[in-house]
Amino acid sequence: MERARRVLEMKGITKQYFGNTVLNDVSIDLCPGEIHALVGENGAGKSTLMNILFGMPVIHSTGGFSGEILIDGEKVELLSPAAAMQAGIGMVHQEFMLLPGFTITENIKLNREPTRKNALSKLLRSEFLDYLDIPTMRKDARTALDRLDLSIDEWLPVAGLPVGYMQFIEIAREVDKKEVRILVFDEPTAVLTETEADRLLGSLRRLAADGIAILFITHRLDEVMAVADRITVLRDGETVAMLNRDEAVVERIAELMVGRKVEKVELPPRDTDPSDKDIALTINDLLVDMPGEMVRGLSLSVRRGEILGIGGLAGHGKLGIANGIMGLYSAAGRVSKNGDNIPLNAPDQVLLKGLAFVSEDRRGVGLLLNEPIDRNIGVTAMQAQHKFLRPWPHFLPALRLENRGELRAYAEEMIRKLDIRCLGPNQPVRSLSGGNQQKVCVAKALALEPEILFVSEPTRGIDVGAKRLVLDLLVRLNREHNVTIIMTSSELGELRKICDRVAIVYRGRLAGILPPDASDAEFGLMMAGRVRKEAI
Amino acid sequence: MTQSSEPKTVESGRNVSLDIRHIILTNGVPILFLALSITMALVAGLNFTFLLNEVITRLARNSLLVLSLLIPVTAGMGLNFGIVIGAMAGQASVIAVTYWGITGVRGFLLACLLSTPLAAITGWLAGLVLNRAKGREMITSMILGFFANGIYQLIFLFLVGPIIPLKSAAMLLPQGIGVRNTVDLINIAQSLDKIWRPVIGGVRIPVVTLLISFGMCVIIAFLMKTKMGQNLRAVGQDMNIAEVMGIKVDKTRIIAMILSTVIAGWGQLIFLQNIGTLNTYNSHEQVGMFSIAALLVGGASTRRATIFQAVAGVILFHTLFVVSPLAGQRLFGVPQIGEYFRVFVAYGIIAVALALHAWQGRQVRREAIREAMLTE
Numbered sequence: 014m015e016r017a018r019r020v021l022e023m024k025g026i027t028k029q030y031f032g033n034t035v036l037n038d039v040s041i042d043l044c045p046g047e048i049h050a051l052v053g054e055n056g057a058g059k060s061t062l063m064n065i066l067f068g069m070p071v072i073h074s075t076g077g078f079s080g081e082i083l084i085d086g087e088k089v090e091l092l093s094p095a096a097a098m099q100a101g102i103g104m105v106h107q108e109f110m111l112l113p114g115f116t117i118t119e120n121i122k123l124n125r126e127p128t129r130k131n132a133l134s135k136l137l138r139s140e141f142l143d144y145l146d147i148p149t150m151r152k153d154a155r156t157a158l159d160r161l162d163l164s165i166d167e168w169l170p171v172a173g174l175p176v177g178y179m180q181f182i183e184i185a186r187e188v189d190k191k192e193v194r195i196l197v198f199d200e201p202t203a204v205l206t207e208t209e210a211d212r213l214l215g216s217l218r219r220l221a222a223d224g225i226a227i228l229f230i231t232h233r234l235d236e237v238m239a240v241a242d243r244i245t246v247l248r249d250g251e252t253v254a255m256l257n258r259d260e261a262v263v264e265r266i267a268e269l270m271v272g273r274k275v276e277k278v279e280l281p282p283r284d285t286d287p288s289d290k291d292i293a294l295t296i297n298d299l300l301v302d303m304p305g306e307m308v309r310g311l312s313l314s315v316r317r318g319e320i321l322g323i324g325g326l327a328g329h330g331k332l333g334i335a336n337g338i339m340g341l342y343s344a345a346g347r348v349s350k351n352g353d354n355i356p357l358n359a360p361d362q363v364l365l366k367g368l369a370f371v372s373e374d375r376r377g378v379g380l381l382l383n384e385p386i387d388r389n390i391g392v393t394a395m396q397a398q399h400k401f402l403r404p405w406p407h408f409l410p411a412l413r414l415e416n417r418g419e420l421r422a423y424a425e426e427m428i429r430k431l432d433i434r435c436l437g438p439n440q441p442v443r444s445l446s447g448g449n450q451q452k453v454c455v456a457k458a459l460a461l462e463p464e465i466l467f468v469s470e471p472t473r474g475i476d477v478g479a480k481r482l483v484l485d486l487l488v489r490l491n492r493e494h495n496v497t498i499i500m501t502s503s504e505l506g507e508l509r510k511i512c513d514r515v516a517i518v519y520r521g522r523l524a525g526i527l528p529p530d531a532s533d534a535e536f537g538l539m540m541a542g543r544v545r546k547e548a549i
Numbered sequence: 550m551t552q553s554s555e556p557k558t559v560e561s562g563r564n565v566s567l568d569i570r571h572i573i574l575t576n577g578v579p580i581l582f583l584a585l586s587i588t589m590a591l592v593a594g595l596n597f598t599f600l601l602n603e604v605i606t607r608l609a610r611n612s613l614l615v616l617s618l619l620i621p622v623t624a625g626m627g628l629n630f631g632i633v634i635g636a637m638a639g640q641a642s643v644i645a646v647t648y649w650g651i652t653g654v655r656g657f658l659l660a661c662l663l664s665t666p667l668a669a670i671t672g673w674l675a676g677l678v679l680n681r682a683k684g685r686e687m688i689t690s691m692i693l694g695f696f697a698n699g700i701y702q703l704i705f706l707f708l709v710g711p712i713i714p715l716k717s718a719a720m721l722l723p724q725g726i727g728v729r730n731t732v733d734l735i736n737i738a739q740s741l742d743k744i745w746r747p748v749i750g751g752v753r754i755p756v757v758t759l760l761i762s763f764g765m766c767v768i769i770a771f772l773m774k775t776k777m778g779q780n781l782r783a784v785g786q787d788m789n790i791a792e793v794m795g796i797k798v799d800k801t802r803i804i805a806m807i808l809s810t811v812i813a814g815w816g817q818l819i820f821l822q823n824i825g826t827l828n829t830y831n832s833h834e835q836v837g838m839f840s841i842a843a844l845l846v847g848g849a850s851t852r853r854a855t856i857f858q859a860v861a862g863v864i865l866f867h868t869l870f871v872v873s874p875l876a877g878q879r880l881f882g883v884p885q886i887g888e889y890f891r892v893f894v895a896y897g898i899i900a901v902a903l904a905l906h907a908w909q910g911r912q913v914r915r916e917a918i919r920e921a922m923l924t925e
Binding site: 069070093094095098106110111112113114115119123124126128133134140141142143144145 | 771772774775776777779780782783786787790791792793794795796
């Protein structure tokens, strides 16, 4: 499908953040009137690519990028959002860029308000002192809303409107820009109901028919199939494929999105395999109020002795599960361990019930960075279970001090067992490497002698070698100490490597559970919201 | 949260309920202060003409200072404790004008002219600092005020005399270094007030001063109708969105600070010409606190403040200021109790307003999360 004219070309885009390459030689182009879908997992580089296109400050404050952007065949420098708008690029943001205190009209015309001169603005020659031309603003807003077939009063405040409307107002704003020829939709349907999403896809087609080139970013592959003319798949910052619609199949896209070679290692066997007959933890209708990782009614049963993986795209709530059960974010629902109810929103009680947590926020929640290794290992056990304490003076058992000797001995044992590379138990954890810090976090959880261990993003921010060690450690804990492990990770590869089952979370609910050797396409589809109910 | 769970209709956002509970809940602070003022005025057994005289004088004296707070609130920078910097600029220029011996309205206007660039530059610097302390503007502006006070003292205690040539025995401390603690502003005292001050029903009305305050209200109202005002409001609601929409956030915030500081400088000049003496090292110190307290008493919050609230706040706060020592005198025989009470009230109201601000902020966030959880 070769068309002569390209309204936008991005060629050989490479971007590094602090030495990490997040985009490597990515190219994409757009023709007028075309809908080009950009798909990829979280962290594939879609947002970075769009930030570059939109001239966001975050790009230029981190050293810019290499490669070039051409609009109508001419090279352009997009150094600010204003420059991008000037060049005719409009963006419908994933997060609403709407001011709740303003009316719909004010939001649509935000910073593009038509104005009228007055005596003072003429005198001082300052357009900042021009009056706002409210009637014209309303008229323009009305026209834009009509173009989207939206009959809402344009003078309503945005606060209190249903979410679906907000998305359309966002689009109306871009439509209202006369100069816009390229429109970027960043996951516009993520917050919409199905009917609203259908309506939005209709608007998309209508706009494309008007000759606007549309770049459509989404996770929902059926939407891609419904509207896209061409499809570009990004993975790990590289373009893995560019397909025309007629050669694209959902399964193929899903596979391309996720596809990684999974090195299957032989895991040590167990005496008895975990099964549904022996359930360690039951989660019913869990709601967790964790910003950005909201859990909206998740139910899940965890088999005793298994390693259960929890995967899913960022923002769909996989991180909220452990944080909610452990009481770090406010939660509701029913969680029971061996039929014993686990109180929610009470971190101290949960720890007493034999649950422990290795947080994804290692440096914030997980560790006291300036404290030595031994105290880090012991602190939770001291607080929750009164371990490593001795009464002082002896006749006052209520007064307890840290038992340095016991703590030190335990820390040394842990350092040996987990192979923590350090100068000794006195070393402050701040000076340890990421992998060793993670081991301290695990040791800290082990000091509680948990039956069930939650581990979130255990390999985030540590180097490849250390990743393997941490994963091996989790397997050893599971096999040798019979700890049930619930591991949450953004890296599907590592989940599939060590888990017995992998649960995929989509929009705060369980989408399904897959065996680790399920195909890439199956994982991809499930993460993209193609619900497959049958459990394994 | 306890509302019905049915999805919000489009109309519900507009529904302004007018029941009394709603009015009391949303205007609790001004109503409380009105009640307090009336009670205390009755207790003190005040002559109404006297009270009206006092309140009008204070309205003329203070309203410009309180109005200077409005623009930063609109720009989302909270209550600008940094208006003391503007006050210092005003004082510096009044000292210069007094030294040059320029009298009357001419002297006052010259002081305004001098304070404007001084306040604009210091306001610009303050704006630069606040742009590096986004989200913590209030505490930063307060500390900036203390810091500026240090520089002010350095200049007027140590540099005036040896470095800045000011040769006036009447204004310098006996050893010839530093400005005296009190400077008699005989040249410009009441210069504005006495231009036209008719007495109506026993009440003296400083018409020109009041007109200037009214003029400032008109200017601010005008500003809010312009593109600049729209930018200020947008930045005030959400800096990130404004930035993405191409509004120059940092520049807008700096403009807000400059305007606020300049208006505060003029406000301090009006204040001083009414009082007639300058407490060189103290006059400016309380300006921030008392102006902010007055604005909050008028029902404003750290995120929303209107001209009406500013004017109403000045009237209520200063009514209380006038009546509370007298009520203390009448009730307990000690005016200090009333005095204590009004200082207590000034700080207390700021503390309550800031706590409410934090609490409401959390409430709004919770609401938003709950909403997000319900949408599915």
